[in-house]
Amino acid sequence: MTFRLAKCLSSPGSTLLYSRHSSLGLRASRWKSTVSGQVEHGEEKEGATAKPFEAIPGPKGLPFVGTALHAALGGWMDKLHIHSQNRWRQYGSIFKETIGPQTWVTIADPDDVAAVLRAEGRYPRRYAFESFIMAREIMDKKLGVFLENDETWQHYRTLLNKKLLRPQQAAVFTPLMDEAACNLVSYLRRKRDQGGRVTDFQGHLFRWSMESGSTAMFNQHLGLLSENPPQLAKDFISSIIKILDTTNAMMTFPPKVHKALNTKAWRDHLEGWQTCFEITKQLIQEIMEREMERKEEEEEMPDLVSYLLSVKLSPEEVLANIVDVLGAAVDTTSNTMCFTLHTLARHPNIQEKLHDEVVRFAPDHQAPVTQEQVHKMPYLRGVIKEVLRLYPVTYINSRVLNHDAVVCGYKIPAGKTIIICPYVMGRDPKNFDNPEEFHPERWYRENSKNLKAFAWLPFGFGPRSCVGRRIAETEMHLALIRICQNFKLEQEKPEELVGKVRALLVPEKSVDLKLIDR
């Protein structure tokens, strides 16, 4: 079947039919294609009955800008996760909407999502923010794994998989990440006021995730959690924040318009990218210099930069890939941890249960925490999974169709973007019982057997899924263990946690918590 599907996908001019059986879930055998006018069995009927793209339901909007003005005036660009949920309820299993420069077809039924993702072929494509690509063109910089496509993407991706996803590599970065988690604890102690309060967890956790994530790339600490963090790394963080803060504006109106009018948002966006590239370049240089001084035996597991250079990527390609990987690593993990700590403070019973498990399997504050210990903690892993279900930082994901296709009975031309909604799927009662409840036990092996496949997709799926998943999960587990060992988290004013969209789903307000020593 795989062969047949791959053959269909690589045939020029073919139309894929993405269908699912209403009661039995996906039936792979029903995927068909027309190849150069030849019709495979049974396909003609389904293709012929498919409705045209224009018939996909959705808001009409205005010519050229679609619902961008509604979004700007109604202020819902930063609530796109809720907006998608409302549209989904209003229009049903598939809807289409043009917001500014992009027309998106949205699906959020796990079976439809499975059908699209399972047929994506060798070179899956995601929707790429036009402004990200434009900025690189203007700066004359290359695209890295996040933005590249086709053979070049696959080349980068194969190299990165070897360094970031392999268990042998995890053995190198786990102890360093554990040190970063311990440093986070000391750092938070220093940030506490006299009443034990720490304000703006977002900023603190941003530092931690850059510190922790970069150990997996550079095999060394940047020192961001120390008393005097290096200016370079602090500037990198500011540049990423600048890029993310201006991304919503680039989504509401075409970046070309922003550029032509030289808007403040565009200037900031571009400046963010320029600083990000300059700093990453300097960071790489510093790391390479330090690396030269290191001992020979450490060369067995070279850091990511040395490795990429050793496999003959040019310095420009290495720079572009490090920018892409670091850029994807920092805000995702830090905001997920923010949601996690806030949720634990809000649910003292859950926090105590987690603490009991941590004390049982990692009782010694001084001893290193290992992957084996983490594997013995299903509740801990359930907490993170539950946070990613309710607050997936990547609240939407996407695929740009390589071929004309039929999705949910509608003809979708090649090049159109299909939006997949982990946020909507994670809160749909058809997929999860009592979806609004935070219930880590639902992820225990015996309970999760009955969960719907593809309903939980915070890291995406397939060959284009998150290359940093192992790193992200490892660092979040370790940080949570260290925080639980050392602190009880409390909220001064118990508050519902509300998310907003700033390219990713992030907490709307500053997360402020009280840390009481255990």
Ligand code: HEM
């Ligand atoms: C909570 C943490 C994280 C979440 C929820 C997350 C989620 C995602 C998602 C949904 C995608 C798109 C996958 C797809 O299209 O199917 C992605 C891609 C990516 N992520 Fe992550 N991510 C996280 C952390 C990280 C970390 C720590 C790194 C780096 C160490 C990283 C590096 C990347 C890269 C480079 C890509 C692009 C991969 C490609 O296009 O081939 N991510 N991530």
